[in-house]
Amino acid sequence: MRSAVRRTVIVVEREAGSAFVGGWQIDQATSVPVGVVPYVKSREDVSVVLRSPELLLQGQPIEFSGYSLYRALRTAEALDSRMADRPGGIRFSDLVASHPVLVSFPPDLTWLAHPDAVTKFGEGLKRVLPDSEMKSTPSDAEKITRNVQEQLLAHPQSYSFWKIATRKDPETHIPLSRYLIEYTLTVASRAKARILAGMVPVIDVRTPNSVWLTHKFNLAFADVVADRVDEGIRAPVYLYTLPINPGVFEADTPSEILSVVERNAQAALRSGLFEGIWVAIRGLPSISLSPGRVNSVMGFLRRLSEVAKANSAALWWSRPGVMGLAGLDVGCAVTSFSFNLRVDDVYLGGRMGRDRSHSFGKVLNPVSRDYWEYRQLLRSLEAPEPGLPALGTCRTVPDVLELQSPQHYRIQFSKPYNVAAMNWLCSEWKSHVRQGETSPGREYLQTFSAPTNQWGLR
Amino acid sequence: MGVDPLDEISVADILGEKDSGPQPDARGVRSLILSIVRQNPDGVTAQMVSSSAGISLTWAKQVLDDLLHQREVYSRVVPGVRARLYYPNGKLVHKFLQDSKEFGDQIFRVSVHEGRRTPRVQIQERKFSLLEGEKVEGSIFIDIDNVEGLLSFTKEVLERLNQIKTTQELEHT
Numbered sequence: 001m002r003s004a005v006r007r008t009v010i011v012v013e014r015e016a017g018s019a020f021v022g023g024w025q026i027d028q029a030t031s032v033p034v035g036v037v038p039y040v041k042s043r044e045d046v047s048v049v050l051r052s053p054e055l056l057l058q059g060q061p062i063e064f065s066g067y068s069l070y071r072a073l074r075t076a077e078a079l080d081s082r083m084a085d086r087p088g089g090i091r092f093s094d095l096v097a098s099h100p101v102l103v104s105f106p107p108d109l110t111w112l113a114h115p116d117a118v119t120k121f122g123e124g125l126k127r128v129l130p131d132s133e134m135k136s137t138p139s140d141a142e143k144i145t146r147n148v149q150e151q152l153l154a155h156p157q158s159y160s161f162w163k164i165a166t167r168k169d170p171e172t173h174i175p176l177s178r179y180l181i182e183y184t185l186t187v188a189s190r191a192k193a194r195i196l197a198g199m200v201p202v203i204d205v206r207t208p209n210s211v212w213l214t215h216k217f218n219l220a221f222a223d224v225v226a227d228r229v230d231e232g233i234r235a236p237v238y239l240y241t242l243p244i245n246p247g248v249f250e251a252d253t254p255s256e257i258l259s260v261v262e263r264n265a266q267a268a269l270r271s272g273l274f275e276g277i278w279v280a281i282r283g284l285p286s287i288s289l290s291p292g293r294v295n296s297v298m299g300f301l302r303r304l305s306e307v308a309k310a311n312s313a314a315l316w317w318s319r320p321g322v323m324g325l326a327g328l329d330v331g332c333a334v335t336s337f338s339f340n341l342r343v344d345d346v347y348l349g350g351r352m353g354r355d356r357s358h359s360f361g362k363v364l365n366p367v368s369r370d371y372w373e374y375r376q377l378l379r380s381l382e383a384p385e386p387g388l389p390a391l392g393t394c395r396t397v398p399d400v401l402e403l404q405s406p407q408h409y410r411i412q413f414s415k416p417y418n419v420a421a422m423n424w425l426c427s428e429w430k431s432h433v434r435q436g437e438t439s440p441g442r443e444y445l446q447t448f449s450a451p452t453n454q455w456g457l458r
Numbered sequence: 459m460g461v462d463p464l465d466e467i468s469v470a471d472i473l474g475e476k477d478s479g480p481q482p483d484a485r486g487v488r489s490l491i492l493s494i495v496r497q498n499p500d501g502v503t504a505q506m507v508s509s510s511a512g513i514s515l516t517w518a519k520q521v522l523d524d525l526l527h528q529r530e531v532y533s534r535v536v537p538g539v540r541a542r543l544y545y546p547n548g549k550l551v552h553k554f555l556q557d558s559k560e561f562g563d564q565i566f567r568v569s570v571h572e573g574r575r576t577p578r579v580q581i582q583e584r585k586f587s588l589l590e591g592e593k594v595e596g597s598i599f600i601d602i603d604n605v606e607g608l609l610s611f612t613k614e615v616l617e618r619l620n621q622i623k624t625t626q627e628l629e630h631t
């Protein structure tokens with residue numbers, strides 16, 4: 001394995017057990033604070049941060065789904081001119097200058113290959129490839145995109161797509177996998193991303209060798225990034241990317257596949273080619289129903305965080321939502337949460353059910369420790385102290401227009417409140433760690449509504 | 459037990475690196491072509507680049523045009539040679555001698571290249587748009603001996619601008 005000198009370092013201010021507060025120094029002038037970060041998936045999420053940047057903490061990073069980035073940036077561009085004149089609003093370029101961006105590629109898109117999601121991914125791929133280092137012509141980009149889409153749709157929930165993607169094209173001698181690597185790097189540069197997690201195959205228990213395929217894709221990404229740096233080209237720092245299917249986590253059973261993952265991660269970090277580890281675990285809603293499987297996830301994260309810490313590198317857990325507090329307890333440096341606080345797959349496909357109230361989304365009440373549906377919020381408006389608890393950075397009750405329009409409700413009320421609630425919880429978590437508490441996240445989660453309470457201390 | 463086909467996939471397969479004949483390596487087509495031109499200070503034709511990189515002539519010409527626009531290379535028609543020749547616009551002195559800084563909407567990349575007589579500083583102006591990413595607007599080369607002089611000259615002109623502003627303000631009052 002090639003080796004390199006790492007560009008980033010974890011700085012620990014205070015440690016309590018495995019938990020720590022501090023920063024991840026990603027360059028001389030930028031330190032990412034340890035804690036929770038918002039995850040931008042949709043155009044709506046981009047609107048929320050551009051309209052209300054005050055919700056974000058100083059230097060707090062943002063994680064973007066790379067697959068949706070092209071569409072999200074189109075929205076950002078449309079909003080940019082309006083944001084310059086809007087009190088409190090911010091332009092996208094100013095946002096990313098003050099909040100380091102991580103671009104990642106959620107594994108469910110290539111694994112499940114829902115047609116809607118594959119179509120939207122293709123729109124971005126086709127437009128980005130001509131600007132990539134591969135400099136594809138528009139007609140070649142069109143052909144490559146069609147090929148990627150056809151192969152994804154033809155082979156869901158298998159590794160056939162990846163096998164085909166690594167075969168050289170008989171004419172150009174370039175495999176699709178190479179175009180996909182360049183696509184991810186170009187997407188990251190569009191978002192001015194400072195940190196990147198790659199587009200790599202998900203690890204599945206039924207195919208133990210998938211661990212090695214994921215490892216090799218990671219090495220390929222790291223190789224390309226290291227070459228860019230060697231040539232003096234700006235490139236994001238690359239994280240050893242670990243997307244994992246839920247079947248890997250059996251109840252209270254040490255899994256052989258996870259031991260291999262840990263050993264590979266150890267070797268990868270020692271090479272200096274990777275600045276940390278990015279992990280995404282699919283199926284958290286089903287895992288949460290089993291205390292034994294939760295134990296397996298927590299044990300795995302703890303061991304992975306030890307690997308990261310031993311190398312002064314960061315462990316980034318993608319999209320566990322409020323359960324991320326338990327991840328921080330066991331040594332994750334960063335955990336992200338989606339604006340609607342969902343923890344299931346990002347690209348589920350399908351449409352919203354018939355019940356209109358569901359389209360308003362849920363709001364996290366961090367004090368009563370549960371999620372409020374729209375109807376519950378309406379009921380609370382009649383109480384002596386109406387609405388949600390005051391957190392200082394956002395409103396506690398929606399206005400009349402927001403109560404009538406699901407979109408307004410989500411953009412201007414529920415999503416901003418969720419960001420504020422997660423940041424409030426993280427700030428509480430940090431102050432407990434500073435006081436020497438080793439598991440403040442799990443202590444909080446043990447009294448949360450079920451099944452999230454499975455992530456608490458038992 | 460047979461070998462799982464997943465086992466047979468190598469990092470080189472993923473990257474499409476060469477096992478026979480030239481193809482783009484880990485650097486990508488743009489960087490590969492730039493390095494081919496840089497390795498040939500006496501000039502290369504698009505045809506030579508195309509066969510050396512293992513890509514089509516149209517593709518090679520398109521990338522060379524891009525590099526021309528970015529002033530990474532320059533081209534000219536040499537008497538006696540029917541095709542246009544492409545030359546490197548300087549080789550980086552060291553990989554750390556290239557950095558970019560943003561000033562609002564303008565991004566400047568400053569790099570130091572080897573020159574015939576002395577090293578030369580290249581200042582490249584770039585613009586960033588959300589949908590197109592970073593695009594090169596243009597660039598200038600300054601011999602290293604002239605950098606200080608150019609900075610003083612720029613300051614001189616700025617001082618003149620300030621004087622004009624002051625005079626105009628006095629006239630208005």
